[in-house]
Amino acid sequence: MQTLNSIGVISKVSTNKIVIEIPDTNKINYNFHGDLYICEGINSFVTIYKSLHQKFIYQIINLAELEKPFDNVEEESKFYNKAYFEAIPIGEIKGDNFKFGLSKFPMIGNDVYLTDFLDMDLIFKIEDNIPALTLGLLASHEYYSPKFSLDKLLSNHMCVLGNTGSGKSTTVRKLLNEIILTAEEFSLDINSANFIIFDVHDEYDNLPDKASTITDVLKDISIPLDTLSPDDWINLVQPASAVQLPILMNGLRLANLIENNEASFCDWVKAYCALELYNNVHTEVVGKRTKIVSLLQNITDPTIKSILTRYSSQYGNFQGYDEQVFIDAIKSFIRNKSTYHYEDCSELILSLLESSNSKVSQLKNLELGIELTFLFEESKGNSQVRSYCSTLMTRISNLIASYSKSMFDNDQQKINNFNQVCKFDKGFTLFKVASLENKDLLFFTSYVLKIIYNNQKEQRSRNNKQVNSLYHFIFDEAHKYITESDNDFYNSIKIFEQIAKEGRKFGIFMFLASQRPGELSKTVLSQCNNFILHRIRSNVDLEQMRRSIPYISDSQLQRISYLITGSALLVGEAFSVPMEIIIKGEDYGYPSSTLLPSNVWGAFSKETD
Known part of the structure; x- marks a missing residue:
């Protein structure tokens, strides 16, 4: 003493x-x-x-x-x-x-x-034979570099939080490289690990080639559309209201029917919708004629083409017996193409929709399927359906324009590349997703997460409730897509919340990096057990951390606002005590720098001289 x-x-x-x-x-x-x-x-x-x-x-x-x-x-x-x-x-x-x-x-x-x-x-004791890593020096004892158990660190969900420029990305890079060094020191096979990184800002591609696979999502791979589930489609298309969801689902089923039936399927369905419009929709006659003609104009049946010429464009009606000839011609066409009478087609279409699924191989077929869905609704008198779904169609048009030749390309080589990447042969699989918008990030990350989750569930059921492999998902800028929203009618992030609550028993762990904890899902954040906290100054974010992190005291929370760049507070089950660390990660890249106006303007003036 x-x-x-x-x-x-x-x-x-x-x-x-x-x-x-x-x-x-x-x-x-x-x-x-x-x-x-x-x-x-x-x-x-x-x-x-x-x-x-x-x-x-x-x-x-x-x-x-x-x-x-x-x-x-x-x-x-x-x-x-x-x-x-x-x-x-x-x-x-x-x-x-x-x-x-x-x-x-x-x-x-x-x-x-x-x-x-x-x-x-x-x-800070760690047994000599326990794989452990270090992140830096104690802020209060710069001679002391504590070590942390690899097993405790990676057997829980984790968060790295901090404002932009606080050193968050450097910490993640340092951690990943320390994991590699620890694996080498203890003769562990790093390629038996499964770290899946979604790199939003191209900051994590300095991992050694022998342990990593780097994939540009928009250039190197293509996702087979027919592997998407209804939940995937909801995340991808993002129907804006409850009205749009049944339209999307019926559009997918009709698109599936289009792909699995002869080309004549669309023709007789359009003919059926045209006759339904003519018989049942009581609206301005010239406008109704325009819709009916647009449905029938590409049908090659000579009788229908002939009778359309007698469909008055001025008055929107037929003369004399022409109306009955028109009706009979369409009924005959439907009978010849579908083998069903017009009167039975409503029940037939409902039966076909019930037996079909949401498997679609091309985005353009989804667009056509939704167009047919609109026609069915309009033939029932729902004249406002298109206006209600205008944002839905805009979203689908944007998907076709943006991803038909990239993420959803039908190129077999790119599909094979995707299937090869999903074998996760190396320790680190890095997806470069800088070009994806936030909605598309939500779709892609949840899609890959669900692939692993389903595989792990299947493996666990086969192996007497045991899994043979572990997966660690690193979600960069997680606040952009794993968000808390009171308006999310469909709970787009439910797969993340499910993994947050149940992932441990399936060998799946999440590692969230974010500068806005106040925007993160409260459910996901509350299930994290290890936290590396850099400087955060927003009162909203600090209050969210106060409610979600049980390991932190008020004095430590106040301290977070004044941490210097590169230092962090470590709290959680992997750390023996809460501690402030100066992260030593310069060897793995420096924090992103801010462009200074004086430098940019100076460079510009030199170019124009």
């Missing part, structure tokens, strides 16, 4: 902190057994001895000086330099074991000491 090196005594005790009275601030640094102990102030660890083999460990969070008396006081007065330190409980040491948290507390008058190096080793 360091009986001669006490820095002060306890003057106040509560369950959440103690107050230490410091008689002389000039004597709190000392040499003990040849080691120099220096109090760095806030974040320094202190020890209170309960007995020779039991100690309480606290961490300093606040410094205050005693008010100087107003009357004349001699310069040598013992009260002149008196100060007070506040410290929060960290844990206790019994024998050679450290345990986080306190069940008992020190007493007023107990001596307080700076925590010695041997006790520091016990606080």
